[in-house]
Amino acid sequence: MGVRVPRILPQAFHSMGWVRSSVSGTGRWTADGGASTVSEWFRAMVAAATDAMLLLDSEGAIRFINISGEKLFQQRSVSVLGNSVEQLLSMPMPEMSTSPHTVTGLITDAIRLRRQEQLALWGTGADGSSFAAVVSVIPLEDLSEPMALLQVHEFAEEQQREARLRYLTNFDPVTGLPNRALFSDRLRVAAARCARGESGLVLGYFDIDRFKDFNETLGHRAGDDVLCEIAQRIKRHVGDENTLARLNGDEFALLIEGAYAANEVEVFARSLLNAIALPFFIDGHELYVTASIGIAVYDRIGDEAGDLLRKAEIAMYRSKSEGRNNFCCYSSALEGGVPGRLRLEAELHHALERGEFILYYQPLVEISSQRIVGLEALLRWRHPQRGVITPSEFIPVLEESKLIVSVGDWITQEACRFLATLSGDLDRPLRLAVNVSVEQIRHPGFARSVELALAASGLPSSALELELTETMLLDHTAVVHESLAALTQLGIAISVDDFGTGYSSLAYLKRFPVSVLKIDRSFISDVSSEGDDMVIAGAIINMARSLSLGVVVEGVENESQARFLRQWPELIVQGYLFGPPLPEAEARVRWPGIFPA
Ligand code: C2E
Ligand code: MG
Ligand code: MG
Numbered sequence: 207m208g209v210r211v212p213r214i215l216p217q218a219f220h221s222m223g224w225v226r227s228s229v230s231g232t233g234r235w236t237a238d239g240g241a242s243t244v245s246e247w248f249r250a251m252v253a254a255a256t257d258a259m260l261l262l263d264s265e266g267a268i269r270f271i272n273i274s275g276e277k278l279f280q281q282r283s284v285s286v287l288g289n290s291v292e293q294l295l296s297m298p299m300p301e302m303s304t305s306p307h308t309v310t311g312l313i314t315d316a317i318r319l320r321r322q323e324q325l326a327l328w329g330t331g332a333d334g335s336s337f338a339a340v341v342s343v344i345p346l347e348d349l350s351e352p353m354a355l356l357q358v359h360e361f362a363e364e365q366q367r368e369a370r371l372r373y374l375t376n377f378d379p380v381t382g383l384p385n386r387a388l389f390s391d392r393l394r395v396a397a398a399r400c401a402r403g404e405s406g407l408v409l410g411y412f413d414i415d416r417f418k419d420f421n422e423t424l425g426h427r428a429g430d431d432v433l434c435e436i437a438q439r440i441k442r443h444v445g446d447e448n449t450l451a452r453l454n455g456d457e458f459a460l461l462i463e464g465a466y467a468a469n470e471v472e473v474f475a476r477s478l479l480n481a482i483a484l485p486f487f488i489d490g491h492e493l494y495v496t497a498s499i500g501i502a503v504y505d506r507i508g509d510e511a512g513d514l515l516r517k518a519e520i521a522m523y524r525s526k527s528e529g530r531n532n533f534c535c536y537s538s539a540l541e542g543g544v545p546g547r548l549r550l551e552a553e554l555h556h557a558l559e560r561g562e563f564i565l566y567y568q569p570l571v572e573i574s575s576q577r578i579v580g581l582e583a584l585l586r587w588r589h590p591q592r593g594v595i596t597p598s599e600f601i602p603v604l605e606e607s608k609l610i611v612s613v614g615d616w617i618t619q620e621a622c623r624f625l626a627t628l629s630g631d632l633d634r635p636l637r638l639a640v641n642v643s644v645e646q647i648r649h650p651g652f653a654r655s656v657e658l659a660l661a662a663s664g665l666p667s668s669a670l671e672l673e674l675t676e677t678m679l680l681d682h683t684a685v686v687h688e689s690l691a692a693l694t695q696l697g698i699a700i701s702v703d704d705f706g707t708g709y710s711s712l713a714y715l716k717r718f719p720v721s722v723l724k725i726d727r728s729f730i731s732d733v734s735s736e737g738d739d740m741v742i743a744g745a746i747i748n749m750a751r752s753l754s755l756g757v758v759v760e761g762v763e764n765e766s767q768a769r770f771l772r773q774w775p776e777l778i779v780q781g782y783l784f785g786p787p788l789p790e791a792e793a794r795v796r797w798p799g800i801f802p803a
Contacts, residue, residue: 258358263351264317266291266310278360280332295327295341295358297382315446316343317354326373329358337361378452380430381437389451389459393511396463400504406465407504410475411518412440415496415530417456418605419644419677424489431488432495443481459515466503468535475499475533483531491680494707496531498522503535527599550603553589558613562588565620566787569797570639570758573768574775578800580637580671582780583621584787585613605645614646615655622663622670624790628800636800639671641703644678650685653692660696667696673703673724679714690718701758706746715753723750727761727781730771740770747774 252259258275260268268286276283279294286293295309309327316323323343328336342357361368373379376388384392393409400407414420414436421429433456440460441450449461466474482497500522502514517536525534534540557563563585570580587595604610618640625638646652660667672693678686679702694700701722706729714720729743743759750757751774762768762781771777788796 258356258360260291260294260356260358261346262291262313262317262354262356264314264353266313268294269353275358278331278358279329291356293330295329295339297327313343313354313356317345317352319446320345320347329360338365381434381452383437383458384449384451386451386453386459389449389453389461390511390515392449393461393515396461397504397509397511397514399463400509405463407514408462408464408466408471409502409504409514409518410460410462410478411453411500411502411515411522412436412458412460412497413522413526414456415498415526416677417495419675420493420495422644422648423677423681424491428488428491432493435486435488436482436495436497439481439484440478443478459518468503471501471503471535472533475501479531479533498526498530499533500525501533501535526602529598550600551607551609554587554600554603554607554609557587557589558609558616562590563613563616564588564789565617565624566789567624567793568780568787569785570637570778570780571784573771573777573779576784578636578785578797579778580639581625581793582639582673582787583617583624583641585617585641586789601643605643608645610643610645611649611652614643614652615659617641618656618659619662622659622665625669626663626665635666635669637671637699638665638669639673639701641673642678644675644681647674647678647686647689648681648683650689652689653696656693656698657696667698671699671701671722673701675703676705676707676714679718679720687717694719701756704760706742720755722756722758722778724758724760724780727759730759730761730767731763744773747777 252272255272255274258278259270259272260275261270263269268289268291271279271281271283271286279286281294290310291313292309297309309325312323312325315321322345325341325343327339327341329339330336338361340359340361342359344355344357346353346355376385377383378385396405396407399405414432417429417432420432424432433452437450437452437458440458444450444460444462448463451459451461453459479497479499483494485492485494487493500518500520502517502521504514520540521534521536524540525532528534564587565583566586567581567583569578570582571577572579585597585601587597587600589595601610604613621638621640625636628636642652656670656672657667660670679690679700681687690700699721700718701724702720703724704726705723707726723746725743725746729746730740747757747759756778757774758778758780759771760780762771762779762783764783767781768779768783771779785796
């Protein structure tokens, strides 16, 4: 875009034998050794410079401003000296930006890392007017204290537009990070360096888990805050020498140059996941955000930039399908294993029409009597080539494409039909738990479609229990509120699935009559080792009892977990120990007692 910015090299000051007078603080320069002619030249040069020039200390305070600077910012030198540079310069498009970067931060980083920077910033005049400017930041070395020279070059009118455009072409206005275009550029350069054997390269591809939930529950502004916070956490963890970019939506990419052993990469990835997963507060909500990371390492000549990015993305999808909050390193074995997102979406469109979805049922068992008191319907996709696929691989795509609304309708109808065929041989009616996705509950027709499914099957509404996550219960939008109110009006029970993995603020208990908390399986996975999780699981169970809520403990896999849970005889448990999810035909054989003869 061709904006030429004259540069002054820091060495120029030194080669002329100049140092800053250390005590005056006025920012004037004196000759070292009394070379008064040089001093005059120097002063004349700085005074005549058409670009504004400022000297900043390592805190970002203004220590000197030349005449062009005074003119440009419409400020007398005396009224800016000692003040923060933020008084004169700010990040571009502040109205759009919630960038974690500040001008001071960028400049002090440049000084600390001794890195020259060229920044597109906004200048502010004393009358409040603003203008776009190219600012060259030149760290000055070997002075008595670290400083930076700033050259500020105002853009002409058409250049202003160009600057805005250029900023948007290369940076993401939300996080202030490089965007995909700039990242691809840097990746290309790095890959070329690898090809010449000059360095190694590790590429990380991040996707925030369940970001859509945050965005749509808390609002886009809070969603942006989540993105900025995650960006900052990654940046703090990896340091400024490496390029972190926001590729789009909730996807970030990280470029690390250098050769690392596989185990170093793994240790690093794990520590990065931990740093991301620390709780934080936004708008008074305590949030837990996790990410899935895919990693590709440059390992052979000819690995092109685009190729590496694709490999890291494939690895990211694999780590997502393995349960999120996870990382995965690319290997050729992953090729073909994870179909492209688009192909998956296209296939899912057909799956409903072709009857490829099926429901599995997993028993809910009362721990003391070992009786089956209910069933949870769990979705499966019988893929024509790949066999039976579990929901973690395709539910996110169903949700993103909103296909979940029609698939969800089918799930409720099918589950109600199935339950109506059961004999109820037991001394209490079986309950049927159906998982509901956020996109369904956000759909205005949801409560009505559940009502119709019940009516068609002839089941009473008390037989049905809808499993929602905490995030969904905290969604304050009118449509969600109305759906939930209509469902509870119908007498349908609501249970909180995966309890303990979301907000756990319990604020929603005041708004909706929740019947059951389903404690996430992570809380009892360690019960046998008598760790903290056991204490937490016990505390949640006791708390739920004191609130007269039912409790289901998910993921009970072994006898020692069951032994621990038997302290609460009325507890309902679910897990492989008591029965895996099975398709209808197999369930009939496995649990004949609950089916008609
Ligand atoms: P969820 O609702 O928490 O379901 C429990 C998951 O734990 C199921 O995974 C189940 O197979 C698994 N599980 C059960 N017992 C054990 C155990 O002892 N150990 C371990 N490690 N796992 C156990 P599944 O079927 O893969 O479903 C995963 C998630 O997908 C579900 O978690 C639910 O959030 C979602 N999902 C499943 N079916 C549907 C559906 O019909 N609609 C919607 N919207 N989401 C669904
Ligand atoms: Mg569930
Ligand atoms: Mg669950």
